[in-house]
Amino acid sequence: MSPASPASPNAAGRRLSPLRGLLPFFRPYRGRVLLAALFLVLAAASTLAFPVALKALVDQGFIAADPGERLFALRGHFLALFGVGVALAVFSAARFYMVSWIGERVTADLRNAVYRHVLKQSPQFFESTQVGEVLSRLTTDTTLVQTLVGSSLSMGLRNTVMGLGALAMLIVTNPVVMAQVLGILVGVVLPAIWAGRKVRRLSRASQDRVADSSAIAAEVLGAIPVVQAHGQEAREASRFDDSTERAFGTAVKRSRLRAVLVAFIIAATFAALLWGLYQGTQAVVRGEITAGHLGQTIVYVIIFVGSVAVLAEVWGDLLRAAGASERLLELLHGVSPIQEPREAQALPARDPAGVALRLEGLRFAYPSRPDTLALDGFSLSVRSGETVALVGPSGAGKSTLFQLLLRFYEPQQGRIELDGVPIARLRLGELRSRIGLVPQDSTVFSTSALENIRYGRPDASEAEVLAAATAAQADGFLRALPEGYATYLGERGVRLSGGQRQRIAIARAILKNAPLLLLDEATSALDTESERAVQAALTEAMRGRTTLVIAHRLSTVQHADRIVVMEQGRIVDIGRHAELLGRCALYARLAAVQFDEAGAVG
Numbered sequence: 001m002s003p004a005s006p007a008s009p010n011a012a013g014r015r016l017s018p019l020r021g022l023l024p025f026f027r028p029y030r031g032r033v034l035l036a037a038l039f040l041v042l043a044a045a046s047t048l049a050f051p052v053a054l055k056a057l058v059d060q061g062f063i064a065a066d067p068g069e070r071l072f073a074l075r076g077h078f079l080a081l082f083g084v085g086v087a088l089a090v091f092s093a094a095r096f097y098m099v100s101w102i103g104e105r106v107t108a109d110l111r112n113a114v115y116r117h118v119l120k121q122s123p124q125f126f127e128s129t130q131v132g133e134v135l136s137r138l139t140t141d142t143t144l145v146q147t148l149v150g151s152s153l154s155m156g157l158r159n160t161v162m163g164l165g166a167l168a169m170l171i172v173t174n175p176v177v178m179a180q181v182l183g184i185l186v187g188v189v190l191p192a193i194w195a196g197r198k199v200r201r202l203s204r205a206s207q208d209r210v211a212d213s214s215a216i217a218a219e220v221l222g223a224i225p226v227v228q229a230h231g232q233e234a235r236e237a238s239r240f241d242d243s244t245e246r247a248f249g250t251a252v253k254r255s256r257l258r259a260v261l262v263a264f265i266i267a268a269t270f271a272a273l274l275w276g277l278y279q280g281t282q283a284v285v286r287g288e289i290t291a292g293h294l295g296q297t298i299v300y301v302i303i304f305v306g307s308v309a310v311l312a313e314v315w316g317d318l319l320r321a322a323g324a325s326e327r328l329l330e331l332l333h334g335v336s337p338i339q340e341p342r343e344a345q346a347l348p349a350r351d352p353a354g355v356a357l358r359l360e361g362l363r364f365a366y367p368s369r370p371d372t373l374a375l376d377g378f379s380l381s382v383r384s385g386e387t388v389a390l391v392g393p394s395g396a397g398k399s400t401l402f403q404l405l406l407r408f409y410e411p412q413q414g415r416i417e418l419d420g421v422p423i424a425r426l427r428l429g430e431l432r433s434r435i436g437l438v439p440q441d442s443t444v445f446s447t448s449a450l451e452n453i454r455y456g457r458p459d460a461s462e463a464e465v466l467a468a469a470t471a472a473q474a475d476g477f478l479r480a481l482p483e484g485y486a487t488y489l490g491e492r493g494v495r496l497s498g499g500q501r502q503r504i505a506i507a508r509a510i511l512k513n514a515p516l517l518l519l520d521e522a523t524s525a526l527d528t529e530s531e532r533a534v535q536a537a538l539t540e541a542m543r544g545r546t547t548l549v550i551a552h553r554l555s556t557v558q559h560a561d562r563i564v565v566m567e568q569g570r571i572v573d574i575g576r577h578a579e580l581l582g583r584c585a586l587y588a589r590l591a592a593v594q595f596d597e598a599g600a601v602g
């Protein structure tokens with residue numbers, strides 16, 4: 001995925017604009033946001049009330065001449081201070097809970113929305129985006145957003161309210177000090193904004209580097225047997241090292257900048273404080289203000305300058321989160337090249353005697369290789385219930401044909417009709433519900449055998465699953481598993497053999513009961529028993545269905561109604577096994593190499 005173009009460095013609004021894309025995620029929780037804001041203001045007001053209570057303590061707590069009365073007055077003032085503390089505690093806790101809740105909720109929603117959207121992307125998307133990168137965005141970037149929403153934003157708002165409050169109180173109580181503090185503020189804020197701009201650029205770069213290393217790890221861990229068989233552990237480890245080092249390098253640059261910023265802010269805070277204190281003590285000595293007034297002013301200055309310092313930090317977080325949101329929204333708003341039709345057409349009832357599938361003049365090149373035609377003027381009609389075998393050398397375009405039928409890609413020319421309706425006019429769900437797919441390398445998910453077979457039809461009853469498994473010759477080995485159909489398969493459970501995985505896939509297709517079956521026969525040799533079982537399962541799956549099969553076995557081509565011989569995306573010949581052996585040199589050659597061995601086994 002291409003990195004987003006950097007926004008204009010001068011427009012703060014534009015740099016933060018990706019955050020606006022998050023607003024819809026807050027909308028459902030408007031009530032809670034308002035409540036959080038209310039607690040926030042109340043907590044800030046409690047903090048601001050503290051100096052007032054303090055001044056009262058200092059200036060009025062000692063007035064009474066009688067020691068008993070004085071003690072009584074002091075107790076009253078301390079009680080008021082304690083009351084302010086309790087209010088602060090309660091409102092802060094409520095604010096913390098509400099804000100964290102919103103942060104967690106919004107992040108979870110965002111994560112779900114992005115994942116849901118990515119699931120709908122066509123395979124083309126995954127050609128240019130690595131799975132590890134998507135995972136990194138789903139985890140790291142959403143965590144940055146969560147930090148923003150769940151803590152920085154509330155810190156920012158709280159400190160804005162407190163800062164403004166303290167400023168207002170300073171204007172009322174001590175305008176001269178206020179003017180001086182404002183001067184210092186300008187000195188602090190300007191460099192902070194300048195540094196923030198850099199921080200944001202480095203943040204995006206650092207997140208990109210983290211995504212790079214995730215992408216590498218996801219790919220390598222997914223192919224660990226290959227890596228180990230080639231003895232490439234050390235090289236892969238150093239490739240990952242390089243990538244993490246690059247991420248580290250960018251993160252360090254960002255941290256260095258932030259560290260300088262923090263040092264500057266702390267120094268400026270101290271300067272402001274000491275300056276205020278110095279001015280104040282002078283005023284007390286001159287008798288212009290009381291000691292309580294000085295204490296109050298000092299606390300307000302502390303609050304105010306502290307708020308400004310926190311806001312500078314929050315600004316950095318805001319920019320980091322803007323970078324993360326930008327990356328997330330890129331994923332969320334990516335438009336799949338395969339779109340649902342605007343006005344979907346319904347499929348007519350199947351005509352058992354008609355044409356089930358019509359392919360006309362298909363020309364197609366993969367987007368990543370626009371100059372190489374994977375299909376070049378391919379036309380074919382398949383009658384309902386017919387079994388057509390596709391045969392051809394590697395790279396002939398057989399799998400590509402399946403990809404187009406499933407509408408994973410759009411042909412550049414030509415059309416595909418299912419039961420007389422162009423597939424581009426069908427809703428994707430409707431099209432794919434009509435197609436059963438048995439891929440060459442069947443995927444087994446880490447769930448029970450029962451759920452694995454149910455995958456294409458989650459509402460199927462247990463009896464239906466058992467019937468499909470029996471038809472697919474899978475019932476025997478599934479019952480023999482430690483917990484029968486309830487046994488966990490896949491990564492966390494039992495590993496199945498190639499032939500067994502295929503029979504699960506066949507059972508899945510039988511249960512789905514789609515009228516069009518796309519079969520990609522496994523090229524790897526199975527042992528005799530497995531081979532027979534799989535063959536019997538396939539025969540069962542093909543019964544009464546229109547079938548396109550990428551054939552690697554003699555028995556398949558012998559039983560096919562027609563065999564389509566393909567080469568370089570074109571049809572070379574169409575016929576039956578015996579005819580083709582006699583007249584098609586390419587077929588005769590393929591048959592000699594591909595089918596003899598399989599024939600001997602089967």
Ligand SMILES: Nc1ncnc2c1ncn2[C@@H]1O[C@H](COP(=O)(O)OP(=O)(O)OP(=O)(O)O)[C@@H](O)[C@H]1O
Pocket residue numbers: 127366367368369372373374392393394395396397398399400401
């Ligand atoms: N995702 C892809 N991106 C770019 N090119 C591709 C992609 N998939 C396949 N191709 C190319 O398209 C052509 C047809 O490939 P296809 O997989 O359809 O052949 P095939 O007949 O199924 O071969 P095999 O029997 O080896 O699976 C080949 O030149 C292949 O390199």
